Amino acid sequence: MSNISIIVGREFNERVRKKSFIITTILMPVLLIALMAAPALIMHFTRGETKSIAVIDESGLVAPALESGAEAEFETTELSLDEARRELTDHFGVLWIGPDVLTNPGNVKLYANASSSMALEENIRNQIERVLEAEKLKGYQIEDLDRILAEVHTEVTMQTFRNDESQEEDAQAQSSAVSAFVGFALGMVLYMFLVIYGAMVMQSVIEEKNNRVLEVIVSSVRPFDLMMGKILGVACVAVVQILLWVVLVVGIGGLVMPHLMPADVLASAQAVQSGALDASTAAAAAGIDPDMLQALATATDLGYVVMLVVWLLLFLIGGYLLYSAMFAAVGSSVDNVQDAQQLQTPITIPIILGFLVAMSVMNDPNSQIAFWFSIIPFTSPVVMMARIPCGIPMWEILLSLVLLYASFVVMVWLAAKIYRVGIFMYGKKPTFRELAKWMRYKS
Amino acid sequence: MEDILKVEHVSKRFAEHTALDDVSLSIPRGSVYGLLGPNGAGKTTLIRIINRITAPDTGRVLFDGHELRPEDVRRIGYLPEERGLYKKMKVGEQALFFARLKGLTRHDATQRLREWFRKFGIESWWGKRVDELSKGMAQKVQFIVTVLHEPELLIFDEPFSGFDPINANLLKEEILALRDRGATVIFSTHNMSSVEEVCDHITLINKSHNILSGRVDDIRHSHGTNLFEVSYRGEESALRAAAAGRCELLDGTETQSIYRTIRLHVASDAEVRGVIAALNEAVEVRSFTEVIPSMNDIFIRAVNGSL
DSSP, X not given: OHHHHHHHHHHHHHHHTSHHXXXXXXXXXXXXXXXXXHHHHHHHHHOOOOEEEEEEESSSSSGGGOOOOSSEEEEEOOSOHHHHHHHOTTSSEEEEEOTTTTTOTTOEEEEESSOOOHHHHHHHHHHHHHHHHHXXXXXXXXXXXXXXXXXHOOOOOOOEEOOOTTSOTTOOEEOHHHHHHHHHXXXXXXXXXXXXXXXXXXXXXXXXXHHTHHHHHHTTSOHHHHHHHHHHHHHHHHHHHXXXXXXXXXXXXXXXXXXXXXXXXXXXXXXXXXXXXXXXXXXXHHTSOHHHHHHHHHHTOHHHHHHHHHHHHHHHHHHHHHHHHHHHHHHHHOSSHHHHHHHHHHHHHHHHHHHHHHHHHTTOTTXXXXXXXXXXXXXXXXXXXXXXXXXXXXXXXXXXXXHHHHHHHHHHHHHHHHHHHHTTOOSSOOOHHHHHHHHHOOO | XXXXXXXXXXXXXXXXXXXXXXXXXXXXXXXXXXXXXXXXXXXXXXXXXXXXXXXXXXXXXXXXXXEOOGGGGGGEEEEOSSOOOOTTSBHHHHHHHHHHHTTOOHHHHHHHHHHXXXXXXXXXXXXXXXXXXXXXXXXHHHHHHHHTTOOSEEEEESTXXXXXXXXXXXXXXXXXXXXXXXXXXXXXXXXXXXXXXXXXXXXXXXXXXXXEEEEHHHHHHHTOOSEEEEEEESOHHHHHHHHTTTOEEEEEEOOSSSOEEEEEEOSOGGGHHHHHHHHHHHSEEEEEEEOOOOHHHHHHHHHTTOO
16 A cells, blocks of 8 residues: 555656646636636627717618617718718718618618628617617507507516425525536536546556556556556546636636626625525616526535535546546557557547537436436446536436446456556557457466 | 575466576575576566566466565565666656655665765756656666665666766676675676676576576586697797697697797696696796686577587
8 A cells, every 4th residue: 555655646746746737727717717707808898989970861761760879879961972982981981771771671781981890780780670660660550659569578587496305495596507507517527537637647657668667666566556556646636636726716706706796796696595585586686687697696606516516526536537547558558659549449439428418418417318328437427427517316426426436446457457468568559359368367 | 505586497478479488597695696698588577577577377486485475576676678767757756756665764765865876976966857867877876776775686687788888887896795795686688798797607598498507607617628728938849749649739829929829629637737747848838728618608609509
């Protein structure tokens, strides 16, 4: 055991001190937060100056109803189209509306002096549509039309509740959209870790084999100790990285969020969390979209986040151990990374398959396919992690974990056999049949 | 002399070929034991079996009187032919890592490492990465790592390859010093001159068989062919006359010096004294020496099957 701990220590220290580890560990959360803040920032920066647009309205219907706003300022001109296009170069452009625009809505033209933007064009189009629709409605001669329309206008918001025993009557509302997104993100994290850290173990084994370091180490410790030490050492690195990410994201998020969000929104999010208010009432009070508020309430719920992190770590470690044992076996049996490609394929296929299923989980977390793929060990880490945020029965999670760890034990036992033979085989690339034969060797 | 290691009827087969076929040898404690043989003879396989890296198909290895056990590898130091160090790791940390795997505490290992680094004049390498070192420099580090835990049995696979003569000599002296302090050294090589200088016992392995074993002196003498070389001053005709009937004269060599040399073949050891006496009457004999075959000659003859 002490030999394993010495090897674990070396693997861990060497990797954690690498520049690449430090950089990715710091950069990822920053990127993640930047990604979350991006929409707000983009909106902020693209709000350019007001564009002045000269309007030539041959129909006489539209121009009076055009509303100038922050984006565009409309002014009617008496010039002819040619003159306007020639002379009004200080304007952003000239908007020409045909005389028959009511019957021929395609007869609208914008002559711009600079490149126009989608947002601006949409603004103009919407305004003209509104004017023309109102004009057409007038033809039906309905009294009090505006009032009727205002009364008829309805917006539906739906709240989803989870119906399991642990939840009381005032069950906290869950946003399915948020759950699906979080699930997908977690499945993605799992997928990345399995591939990246598994490959790391494999490369490290190949490197030791090429350096002939193996020969020196194996003359001191059992090959099994060396393999387990390496797998566990890299596992420690993975766990440390993920915990650092959680701390950084929560920390930075916790610092930045209150500044981005108005205080009353946060207060109502907390109210929704504690069940004091339901989302639509709170949203109405704070004057924001109820879905947004629901999402915010879920994301800032500490208990929920801690639960996810715990499951994430359990599935991450289990999945990693299972896959890294296989990667170690492949690494031991080849001389260089190129040769590993073919032997790696059967390992990477289940990971990718799991990832694809995880994407479908976003639509229906309780489908047959989602259930089975989250129970079968090879795909279970990725798929189960995608399902957990949507709320699934505890027994499914536990069954999946037990199977995962059991298959890890079996896999390590098999991998150690391949490893033992493989590390001293140089020269030719083994076939799958040979690998199977190595498993039956007794040492 | 008591044997520290006994290899008994060890065989090892791989899929396509037999690496070792019924090989037996005994290594006396405190000796420097040469394990010789051409490339691919099975030396490395034998060493790996002794190190418990691989297991023999049949036969057994006795260490210090008992069958080799896993914990015995801590009493063995192994310097593989292809040196194995982590390239990206710092020299000091790396040496510490290997020392701790051999069961030294961090404190002891650090102390001993400092001592060795001082002895080799390489203290300044402690914080360097291995890939900043030259091949010879890395080998010095590897040597230190091998002997640091003061094992009773040391196994060196081609220890001098890649060293300049000065450092090779330094290494040779350290190896002999280790032997003087009680360690047993197994020396695997195909460089025969180093064998004559340092080894007192050898085993010659060829095509997975042990074809020759014993003390170096005994082997060389037993392979002597009763060939002698005389260096003398005087007339060649007088020498020939005296030698007639007693021994067979071979070609002489013409030299610029006043001494001439000539080789002769004596039928048996018993006649040597008589030959010397007769020659000394006829000419002024300066030296009379047996021409002992070098290990190199024996090696080549043995491998070519003339033994």
